[in-house]
Amino acid sequence: MKILVCISCVPDTTSKIVIDPSTSQISSQGLTFIVGPYDDYALSRAIELKESNGAEVIVLHVGGSESEALIRKCLALGADSAVRVDGNPTSSSQIATAIISYVKQNPVDLILMGKESIDYNSGIVHGLVAGALGYTHFNPVMHLDIEGDRLKLEVEMDGGKMEVSCSLPAVLGCQEPIAEWKIPSMRGIMTARTKEIVVLPLESASQINIIKADIAETARKNKMIMAEDAEQLIDLLRTETNVL
Amino acid sequence: MEKVAIIAQTKEGQLSDASNQLISFLSTFSPKRILLLAIGEVKFSSLPSSLPVEVIQVSDGLWADSATIQPLMKLVDGFTVFGIKSIQVDNLLSLLAASSSQEMISGIQHITFSNGKFTITKSIFSGKASLALTTETASYFSLNRNFDFSNNEELKNQPIVPTSTTGPSTGSNATIISLKPITGAIPLPDAALVVGAGRGLKDPGNWAIVEDLAKALGAATACSKPVSDLNWRPHHEHVGQTGVKISPNLYIACGISGAIQHLAGVNGSRIVVVINNDPEAPFFKHADYGIVGDVNEILPRLTKKLQTH
Ligand SMILES: Cc1cc2nc3c(=O)[nH]c(=O)nc-3n(C[C@H](O)[C@H](O)[C@H](O)COP(=O)(O)OP(=O)(O)OC[C@H]3O[C@@H](n4cnc5c(N)ncnc54)[C@H](O)[C@@H]3O)c2cc1C
Ligand SMILES: Nc1ncnc2c1ncn2[C@@H]1O[C@H](COP(=O)(O)O)[C@@H](O)[C@H]1O
Numbered sequence: 001m002k003i004l005v006c007i008s009c010v011p012d013t014t015s016k017i018v019i020d021p022s023t024s025q026i027s028s029q030g031l032t033f034i035v036g037p038y039d040d041y042a043l044s045r046a047i048e049l050k051e052s053n054g055a056e057v058i059v060l061h062v063g064g065s066e067s068e069a070l071i072r073k074c075l076a077l078g079a080d081s082a083v084r085v086d087g088n089p090t091s092s093s094q095i096a097t098a099i100i101s102y103v104k105q106n107p108v109d110l111i112l113m114g115k116e117s118i119d120y121n122s123g124i125v126h127g128l129v130a131g132a133l134g135y136t137h138f139n140p141v142m143h144l145d146i147e148g149d150r151l152k153l154e155v156e157m158d159g160g161k162m163e164v165s166c167s168l169p170a171v172l173g174c175q176e177p178i179a180e181w182k183i184p185s186m187r188g189i190m191t192a193r194t195k196e197i198v199v200l201p202l203e204s205a206s207q208i209n210i211i212k213a214d215i216a217e218t219a220r221k222n223k224m225i226m227a228e229d230a231e232q233l234i235d236l237l238r239t240e241t242n243v244l
Numbered sequence: 245m246e247k248v249a250i251i252a253q254t255k256e257g258q259l260s261d262a263s264n265q266l267i268s269f270l271s272t273f274s275p276k277r278i279l280l281l282a283i284g285e286v287k288f289s290s291l292p293s294s295l296p297v298e299v300i301q302v303s304d305g306l307w308a309d310s311a312t313i314q315p316l317m318k319l320v321d322g323f324t325v326f327g328i329k330s331i332q333v334d335n336l337l338s339l340l341a342a343s344s345s346q347e348m349i350s351g352i353q354h355i356t357f358s359n360g361k362f363t364i365t366k367s368i369f370s371g372k373a374s375l376a377l378t379t380e381t382a383s384y385f386s387l388n389r390n391f392d393f394s395n396n397e398e399l400k401n402q403p404i405v406p407t408s409t410t411g412p413s414t415g416s417n418a419t420i421i422s423l424k425p426i427t428g429a430i431p432l433p434d435a436a437l438v439v440g441a442g443r444g445l446k447d448p449g450n451w452a453i454v455e456d457l458a459k460a461l462g463a464a465t466a467c468s469k470p471v472s473d474l475n476w477r478p479h480h481e482h483v484g485q486t487g488v489k490i491s492p493n494l495y496i497a498c499g500i501s502g503a504i505q506h507l508a509g510v511n512g513s514r515i516v517v518v519i520n521n522d523p524e525a526p527f528f529k530h531a532d533y534g535i536v537g538d539v540n541e542i543l544p545r546l547t548k549k550l551q552t553h
Contacts, residue, residue, distance in 0.1 A: 011369075013485050013504060013505050013508070014504050014505075017369050017372050017373050019373075026373065037485065037486050038486065091347070091349075092348065092349075092350070093347045093348065096342065118369070118370065118485060118508075119368060119369060120351070120366075120368050121350075121351050121367065121368055121369070121370060122349075122350045122351060123334055123350060123351075124334060124337075124338040124341075124348055124350050124386075126338075127334070127335050127337075127338025127339050127341075127342065128338050128341065128342040128348065129342070130309065130310070130339060130342070131310050131313075131338060131339040131340065131341065131342025131343040132342040132343070132345075134309065134310045134311065134343075135309065136308050136309045136416075136417050136418055137308055137309060137335065137339060138308060138418075139331070139335055140331070142479070152421070156331060156480065157331060157332065158253065158330045158331050158332055158431065158433065158434075159425055159426055159431040159434075160423065160424050160425035160426050161423075161424045161426075161480070162420055162421075162422065162423045162424065163420070163421040163422045163424075164306070164308075164418050164419065164420050164421060165418065165419050165421055166308070166417050166418035166419070167417040167418075170417075175486070176479070176486055177479060207347055207379060207380075207381040207382070208347070208349070208377050208378070208379045208382070209377060209378045209379070210375055210376075210377045211376040211377060211378065212375075212376050213368075213373055213374065213375050213376075214373060214374050214375075214376070215372065215373050216367070216371055216372060216373055216374055216511075218371075218511060220516060220529075220530055220531055220532050221531075221532040221533065222528075222529070222531060222532070222534070223532065223533050223534070224528075224533075224534045224535070224536070225533060225534065225535050226535075227535055227536060227537035227538075227541075227542065230535050230537060230542045230545050230546060231545060231546065231549040233517065233533055233535065233546060234546060234549045234550060234553070236533060237494065237515070237517075237533075241494075241514075241515050241532075243436075243437070243493040243494040243514065243515050244437075244461070244494070
């Protein structure tokens with residue numbers, strides 16, 4: 001079985017986001033990048049499946065060469081090979097198109113992604129890929145097992161969960177607790193050095209023009225209430241806000 | 245934009261307030277046709293709109309691949325399609341968009357249309373920042389739950405035009421083994437009021453004080469990630485970067501430190517109350533109202549006040 005894991009490389013969750021005034025875009029200076037946390041869950045599950053059932057795991061990222069260290073980390077965790085589609089995508093459709101064109105030339109059985117990237121928060125790349133390829137799509141998936149030639153999944157729904165069975169090929173958006181995040185072993189790091197990262201050109205164009213980025217400031221009231229007057233909170237919620 | 249469509253789930257036969265507002269909002273684009281694909285039962289007979297809304301009742305089911313969504317694709321062909329963010333709506337919109345080779349934009353906070361061009365503000369980095377962008381090609385749009393409809397004009401309710409009903413076409417590769425709806429509790433993503441609790445509660449046995457307060461308010465309950473990791477609370481209650489993102493009118497955080505990954509899930513709340521016994525807890529900087537105190541003492545007092553006054 002061939003499993004393709006699509007990863008985003010995103011600023012660390014604790015990053016302070018700032019705008020570069022000369023470009024009006026988000027400045028990447030001083031940011032530490034990580035593999036998207038949900039994508040990390042997807043990759044961890046793919047590696048577990050490789051260990052338990054046998055599978056070939058390929059990691060794919062659409063982005064610039066600065067992401068190679070993170071791609072190497074995925075190889076150190078146990079992915080067999082990696083593909084980087086070189087460019088700076090600016091829309092979900094552009095990323096999806098790059099993934100679709102790779103898969104059309106290099107068929108896979110299962111595509112795992114995170115439920116959403118934590119920078120653009122679109123939550124749609126997996127749906128776009130599944131729709132265009134005609135593959136089965138589930139998102140967000142919390143448990144994934146292989147039973148014969150079918151998948152058994154636990155999927156979150158609005159207001160509940162469901163257990164489903166589906167055939168391959170499929171595209172899944174993953175979230176915890178699908179797997180535990182993993183740390184690369186020393187041996188993993190050594191063997192990753194010789195694994196291949198194929199670089200392909202980004203051919204799809206973006207149809208979206210980004211004008212500028214802004215930082216959202218939510219002004220909070222920051223009013224403190226003494227513990228002995230805690231009940232006042234209820235009065236304030238009733239009078240100063242109309243939430244109650 | 246002559247033809248606009250909305251995809252929305254119904255609950256007990258009714259549309260959510262946000263979906264109703266979206267229908268009124270779309271009237272500002274002066275469309276000639278408005279089509280509603282209502283997933284679930286339809287028990288309403290009129291909608292606030294500039295022209296009668298054509299309603300297609302769509303049965304709930306597994307809309308999980310491009311084969312099963314064929315009937316829907318035919319219905320929305322040529323329409324510009326909108327929805328309010330939910331798991332099912334975003335999954336369906338993205339499948340439909342890609343199956344018909346259209347572009348989609350999600351996470352929308354603001355949208356206008358003129359001279360064939362959409363100007364959009366999209367929320368990014370879990371609400372910490374936003375992107376202003378334009379597109380002439382996208383025709384699938386998912387609006388955030390806290391989209392601001394306050395400038396909507398008051399529109400008269402118009403009788404709906406029920407047209408047809410449809411369901412997923414057969415031949416799906418997927419089957420449902422079991423459904424586990426969350427019963428009894430208010431679903432977290434929809435809740436207008438939420439009480440969240442963290443590791444400061446110390447023990448899963450202490451959750452009664454959180455549940456009592458939530459009950460007195462009519463609120464849903466939420467928790468921090470370590471609490472669900474420890475199995476003190478079910479996973480679907482965990483809010484934050486890696487959990488559910490909520491945007492209620494009121495969020496009361498009890499015994500939660502306010503880590504940036506937790507804030508990422510609750511930034512969209514209108515009013516935030518923080519109760520923590522550590523005056524230095526980072527969450528206080530992001531609070532509208534803060535109480536420095538012990539949850540075991542404060543929460544029952546708030547519950548009592550709500551029950552008696
Ligand atoms: C990649 C990544 C993703 C993450 N995603 C999430 C996420 O989605 N959601 C999330 O919540 N976390 C997430 N985390 C974890 C996050 O960083 C914090 O560890 C977590 O939010 C802390 O949970 P907590 O506030 O319940 O616990 P703690 O940090 O232990 O805080 C407990 C608080 O309770 C207070 N307290 C103790 N006793 C009392 C008392 N008697 N009365 C009142 N207050 C009391 C303490 O002062 C303290 O502030 C993530 C972390 C990483 C690295
Ligand atoms: N640049 C990228 N390269 C490869 N995969 C990506 C990229 N961006 C997003 N993805 C995948 O698509 C998922 C959903 O992303 P999004 O639709 O942006 O929220 C992510 O969790 C990743 O698995």
